[in-house]
Amino acid sequence: xxxxxxxxxxxxxxxxxxxxxxxxxxxxxxxxxxxxxxxxxxxxxxxxxxxxxxxxxxxxxxxxxxxxxxxxxxxxxxxxxxxxxxxxxxxxxxxxxxxxxxxxxxxxxxxxxxxxxxxxxxxxxxxxxxxxxxxxxxxxxxxxxxxxxxxxxxxxxxxxxxxxxxxxxxxxxxxxxxxxxxxxxxxxxxxxxxxxxxxxxxxxxxxxxx
Amino acid sequence: xxxxxxxxxxxxxxxxxxxxxxxxxxxxxxxxxxxxxxxxxxxxxxxxxxxxxxxxxxxxxxxxxxxxxxxxxxxxxxxxxxxxxxxxxxxxxxxxxxxxxxxxxxxxxxxxxxxxxxxxxxxxxxxxxxxxxxxxxxxxxxxxxxxxxxxxxxxxxxxxx
Numbered sequence: 554x555x556x557x558x559x560x561x562x563x564x565x566x567x568x569x570x571x572x573x574x575x576x577x578x579x580x581x582x583x584x585x586x587x588x589x590x591x592x593x594x595x596x597x598x599x600x601x602x603x604x605x606x607x608x609x610x611x612x613x614x615x616x617x618x619x620x621x622x623x624x625x626x627x628x629x630x631x632x633x634x635x636x637x638x639x640x641x642x643x644x645x646x647x648x649x650x651x652x653x654x655x656x657x658x659x660x661x662x663x664x665x666x667x668x669x670x671x672x673x674x675x676x677x678x679x680x681x682x683x684x685x686x687x688x689x690x691x692x693x694x695x696x697x698x699x700x701x702x703x704x705x706x707x708x709x710x711x712x713x714x715x716x717x718x719x720x721x722x723x724x725x726x727x728x729x730x731x732x733x734x735x736x737x738x739x740x741x742x743x744x745x746x747x748x749x750x751x752x753x754x755x756x757x758x759x760x761x762x763x
Numbered sequence: 764x765x766x767x768x769x770x771x772x773x774x775x776x777x778x779x780x781x782x783x784x785x786x787x788x789x790x791x792x793x794x795x796x797x798x799x800x801x802x803x804x805x806x807x808x809x810x811x812x813x814x815x816x817x818x819x820x821x822x823x824x825x826x827x828x829x830x831x832x833x834x835x836x837x838x839x840x841x842x843x844x845x846x847x848x849x850x851x852x853x854x855x856x857x858x859x860x861x862x863x864x865x866x867x868x869x870x871x872x873x874x875x876x877x878x879x880x881x882x883x884x885x886x887x888x889x890x891x892x893x894x895x896x897x898x899x900x901x902x903x904x905x906x907x908x909x910x911x912x913x914x915x916x917x918x919x920x921x922x923x924x
Contacts, residue, residue: 567914567915574779579779579780586807634767637768642771644771645772
């Protein structure tokens with residue numbers, strides 16, 4: 554924490570020795586703000602971070618559901634700035650709203666869960682990309698599908714590249730399983746969390762990929 | 764295009780401590796938590812319409828000032844002060860270290876108290892202090908000087924240890 558000094562040269566010795574506001578107090582006030590914001594319907598986006606075998610994940614949720622899962626390589630600070638711009642700047646660190654999501658994702662990485670029962674908010678995706686993402690949930694745990702097969706499934710067999718873009722810009726990776734979409738030749742293809750993360754997820758699901 | 768507003772969490776982290784000091788200085792430690800919470804909840808409500816190039820701290824202090832006026836009026840209507848309410852958490856050890864100063868502040872007239880607070884605690888120039896509390900810049904400066912002179916007499920020299 555920084556200490557605040559008067560920005561004008563005049564100062565008073567009376568205020569020089571003020572201690573910083575301690576962390577316990579800040580936490581108490583922050584918790585209260587989160588509770589009151591939630592009650593007043595002003596908590597548009599809640600977020601928290603969790604640790605996972607593929608690095609720290611940022612989870613963000615609106616009142617509708619999980620809206621964003623971000624890998625560390627996406628730069629969590631930048632992700633939050635974009636959420637402020639694209640959804641609402643009324644964003645607070647509010648882990649409680651993400652308890653269920655955190656628990657299910659933990660269980661998934663522990664090999665105890667094969668599907669997610671979480672409400673999901675696709676507000677960050679539009680049009681064709683959104684259509685692709687909603688279809689991805691049909692690819693079950695341990696299964697893979699090619700970009701071409703997904704293109705066929707959404708009724709646009711020629712839109713293989715666009716399917717690739719939709720997967721690469723998936724705002725809710727892991728939970729919306731874009732990692733299960735691979736190249737037609739069986740090679741792994743790109744991934745928003747990096748190729749290593751994609752391998753880790755497929756291996757976890759019993760589909761070791763090279 | 765102007766820079767977009769940062770996530771509100773950033774506003775709380777950056778300015779929360781200063782706003783709490785302002786609330787403590789103006790209202791005393793007991794009512795400061797309520798004033799802080801009301802200030803930040805009101806700020807969160809209005810935040811999406813804030814111009815991105817605004818001075819956020821001055822904006823927050825302005826909201827806190829209105830809350831302080833409301834609370835001061837409510838307090839004047841309230842019957843005798845009772846024992847501390849149980850839902851007010853006890854101030855932590857660090858909080859108590861500067862408690863004496865906040866108590867000394869409470870003895871100042873309202874105008875002096877806010878002038879001292881906004882200039883010395885929030886770091887606002889006297890022109891901004893005057894715009895906020897009314898009156899001229901010189902009057903704000905005099906009120907703050909008078910307040911500081913009284914504090915020198917009433918508050919233990921050297922401040923908290």
